[in-house]
Amino acid sequence: MTSGKVISVNGNMVRAEVDGDVSLNEVAYVIVGDQRLKSEVIRVRANTVEVQVFERTRGVGIGDQVEFTGEMLSVELGPGLLTQIYDGLQNPLPKLAEKHGFFLKSGVYLDPLPRESKWQFTPKASVGDTVERADTLGIVPEGVFEHQIMVPFSFYGTYKVKSIVDAGEYTVDDTIAEIEDEEGTVHKLTMIFDWPVKRSIDAYEERLKPTEPMITKIRLIDGFIPVARGGTYCIPGPFGAGKTVLQQITSRNAEVDIVVIAACGERAGEVVETLKEFPELIDPRTGRTLMERTVIIANTSSMPVAAREASVYTAVTIAEYYRQMGLHVLLLADSTSRWAQAMREMSGRLEEIPGEEAFPAYLESVIAAFYERAGVVRMRDGSLGSVTIGGTVSPAGGNFEEPVTQATLKVVGAFHGLSRARSDARKYPAIHPLESWSKYESSLDHAKQTYAQEILFKGNEVSQMMKVVGEEGTSLNDYIVFLKSDLIDSVYLQQDSFDPVDASVSVERQRHIFDVIFDIISAEYDLKEKEEARNYFNQLRQKFIDYNGTEWDSTEFHEQEKDIRETFEKRKTGVDEEAEYLLQKQESDRG
Amino acid sequence: MRKVYSKIESIEGNVISVHAEGIRNEDLAVVTSRHGESLAQVIRLDGDQVFLQVFSGGRGVSTGDELRFLGHPMQVSFSDNLLGRIFTGSGVPRDNGPELTENLIEIAGPSVNPAKRIIPRNMIRTGIPMIDVFNSLVESQKLPIFSLSGEPYNPLLARIAMQAEVDLIILGGMGLKYDDYLFFRDTLEEGGALSRTIFFVHTASDPVVESLMVPDLALAVAENFALNGKKVLVLLSDMTNFSDALKEISITMEQVPSNRGYPGDLYSQLASRYEKAVDFEGAGSITILAATTMPGDDVTHPIPDNTGYITEGQYYLRNERIEPFGSLSRLKQMVNKKTRSDHRPLMDGMIRIYAAYKESMEKKSMGFRMSDWDNKLLKYGTIFEREMMDLTVNIPLEKALDKGWQILAECFTPEETGLRSELINEYWPKEAIESEKQGEGES
Ligand SMILES: Nc1ncnc2c1ncn2[C@@H]1O[C@H](COP(=O)(O)OP(=O)(O)OP(=O)(O)O)[C@@H](O)[C@H]1O
Ligand SMILES: [Mg+2]
DSSP: OOOEEEEEEEETEEEEEEOOOTTTTTTEEEEEETTTEEEEEEEEETTEEEEEEEEOOOBBBBEEEEEEEESEEEESSTTTTTOOEEEETBBHHHHHHHHHBOOOOOOOOOOOOOSOOEEEEEEOOOOTTTOOOEEEEEEEEEEEEEEEEEEETTOOEEEEEEEEESSSSEEETTEEEEEOOOSOOOOEEEEEEEEETOOOOOOSSSSEOSSSSSOOOOOHHHHHHHOOOTTTEEEEEEEESHHHHHHHHHHHHOSSSSSEEESSSSOOHHHHHHHTTTTTTTOTTTTSSSSEEEEEEEEEETOOOOHHHHHHHHHHHHHHHHTTTTTTEEEETTTTHHHHHHHHHHHTTOOOOOOOGGGGGTTTHHHHHHHHOOOOEOOTTTTTOOOOOEEEEGGGGSSSSSSHHHHHTOSSSOOOOOOOHHTTTTTTSOOOOOOOOOOOSSSHHHHHHHHHHHHHHHHHHHHHHHHHHHTSSSHHHHHHHHHHHHHIIIIIOOOTTTTTTTTTTOHHHHHHHHHHHHHHHHEEEEOHHHHHHHHHHHHHHHHHHHHHSSTTTTTHHHHHHHHHHHHHHHEEEEEHHHHHHHHHHHHHOOO | OOEEEOOOEETTTTEEEESSOOOOOOEEEEEEEETTTEEEEHHHHHHTTTEEEEEOOOOTTOTTTTEESSSOOOOOOOOOOGOEEEOTTTBSSSSSSSOOOSSEESSSSBBGGGBBBOOOEEEEESSSSHHTEEEEETTEEEEEEEOOOOOTTHHHHHHHHHHHHEEEEEEEEEEEEEHHHHHHHHHHHHHHHHGGEEEEEETTTTTTGGGGHHHHHHHHHHHHHTTTTEEEEEEEOOOOHHHHHHHHHHTTTOOEEETEEETTTHHHHHHHHHOOEEEESSSSSEEEEEEEGGGGGGSSSSSHHHHHHHHEEEEEETEEEEEEEOOOEEHHHHTTTTTTTTTTHHHHHHHHHHHHHHHHHHHTTOOOOOHHHHHHHHHHHHHHIIIIIIITTOOHHHHHHHHHHHHHHHOOGGGGOOOOOOHHHHSSSSHHHHHHHHHHHOO
16 A cells, blocks of 8 residues: 655645555555544655645654555445434444444544344345345345345446345345456445545436425425425525524425435534434334434534535435435535635645636536435336435525525525525525426415515515605505515415424415415405504414414314404405416316 | 754744744744744644744744744643632733643544534523523523623623622633723622633733634633533633634635635635534533624624624623623523423514514604504514513513413403413413503403
């Protein structure tokens, strides 16, 4: 193996002089006393190599030994990933805590997957079968999933199965099959293999267009700015606007098989909430705890910066691995800005020519490549799997005109922009309903949703105008439009994330109550004065808030709905022509 | 014996360089110049060239001065002897007491394993409604006070420190005005808390670089006390001075600035300090309250901005009041579900209406006619500011919640508040309902 000696130390960038061949992104270790600090090669110039050290570099000195491994930075893939809490380099944090107590210890790298656990293996391939990479050799149960034991993705070409073990219990290190390549070499396979994190897993037949909705159970998102399975979306917002809370509730309620959470350079405390609560929370879809469908990658803000850069790749690689089994995976990354900043720090130490706000010139292409790893794909056996990526962005000063937000907006399929004004006014989720957008299909009736969107838009115009001409300068009709848009906002777009019922709303319920809302906003009313109109809509709002708090399909739910309908039927005089037109048009378009 | 180097190659700002061998990253050295001794720390190694930041600053250092490497990074003594003592930003006594050299510990040590953290659970009561009701402070929280430079942020810090039930107070002063330092000392003394306080104080007249060590010293000591079961409150004032010192060093080192001259790693630098706040399972805890003065009252300035992204909320101090907008305690939901069932909805409801009041104020200032609704809001806003926001109000949480309902009832009918009916039934002041009914009966 190649080795070298340290010739300079600048923060977590170490330069070494080497005596042999080195490749980019290869893993190296800087040896300091009895510590081996994991590092990654990020630049090679003749026999001078720059590595970014994934640990603190306190105590590193000139002349210290550097060892190169010849291996790319990789993750270990196999059964047992679910429920794990890893750092950015796939070190299992609970195991590390068992060994070293309260504090993280540099230079300690444990096996990512437990070696002692036994898995109940059932073979699916037989001796003599021809197999390719990613073909299933057998399955083991992992929680509620059938975890497929596949031919490692780096095995290009075709192979013959020479032997495969009988059904039984095996550890991840046991050989479960032998396969022979075209040259006649036999390879022993276990249940695990490595894959380099910075390469996308591409062992599928075809990539498809994301069309199926990924239900988040957040009304505003599912109805107005939806996300599709296999799609991408971003949540930029100033600090404290609610990005993390939004991701936390999505990680609980989203209708997907598996959630990978990448806590990237944010507060450790936020990860703790997830990792303490998930083992207690039951996933209504499976009846098992949420933890059993979750993998957490936690490289929080005080953990080494270079490992932060690696952590999003570790997360997306694990997501792609499960997609390969025909599962729907959601990757939530909080915050992609911290990842971009890690790149910026390194780029600065490499003295690269800086771009805007000192971010490296390749920022955009790196962000694009990351989101490109999302997608719906069809496997060789016809099954579909998806990786959906949602990333938060933390723009400096809350201003979206900055490199990371702008680069992200160019590539994602939906934009959920958080607004300071809305979070200040405690209007949660503080997603700006008019500025945000999505390229995916809503779960609501198209015509009705379009109409509601129009009311929101007009209501906003009226409210802007009222700021200039006052309430007295506003016509009663305009004022009612404003009240209607305010009603949609307060009882449909806003949602109480901490209320047991309101926190997650099924699509069924969303469609149902949206019909009620539509009937209210598309109606014309017998209201004579603004004061009267305001009181009337206050009443409706009050009833609707109570309605949102009732259990779906319960007696109270139906009673409350009846009450709402009676209240508005009393004053209703007709239906807005525009609404009727939209519905009829949709009808005829369909017919 | 460690080798003494007597040829300083370059002096640029507060950074010097020498040719030396066998030196390790972040090692300490002592520079002896005409003006006395100063510590310096290795910040970069390049071949045999060693760059150090000099705590007392580069001014007055001469190329002929002596440099002696200590062979270890910065350390601080840790024992009960620290209690009641006052040190400089380099950890040297500034109170004429003896130098402490026993039980030296590493500063800026590794971070806590997230898997070992626990969910914060204890509310710290302050008697300030804007904190207790609207943005509860929680043990192990990290929270800055965003403030204009003239605001009474130091008195606020001192008041919370005195009212909070903690075992130990550690004050880290950075660029602290001498008067403010005396104020802290006197307040703590009057409150009888001096013997459980430790000061690491860098004052405005001390060399800038020396402030860089203050948070690490304070937090390393706090961490060790917390591991020994103590509830520690760390006050850091003012983190803006700390950040400016970071900026100065990075400019000297010719790093490409990312935003208004501040280094790209400002976020990571601040985070590694603030993330020291923790609640150790089975032992003590560290709560961090900091002051962050906002240059130009601009919350988007890189210092408050990066801070806001790191801390668990912030108190926004303006016109001697904690503003409801902008102020936030992100941990409040950990504790306010256990206080009283109306705590959360009331807190959100009152702020929502206060936001509407602000809008009405705006309309009013533009000369629009006020509707009945606007007038109700105006009344509400005035009472709210007087009875809740004023910093002189000092009442327990429960009283403050009751007062909240009274204010609402004084100004509105129940459905105008947007609060759920079950809550209204339980908490809406009974007299208000009575008198309303009577009112209806009469008309
Ligand atoms: N949906 C919500 N319902 C109620 N409160 C919320 C909601 N979203 C956010 N909040 C409040 O706002 C606080 C901050 O939210 P959050 O931590 O998600 O912000 P953030 O955008 O992630 O900020 P940062 O960029 O600093 O991490 C929360 O602690 C909570 O008090
Ligand atoms: Mg966040």
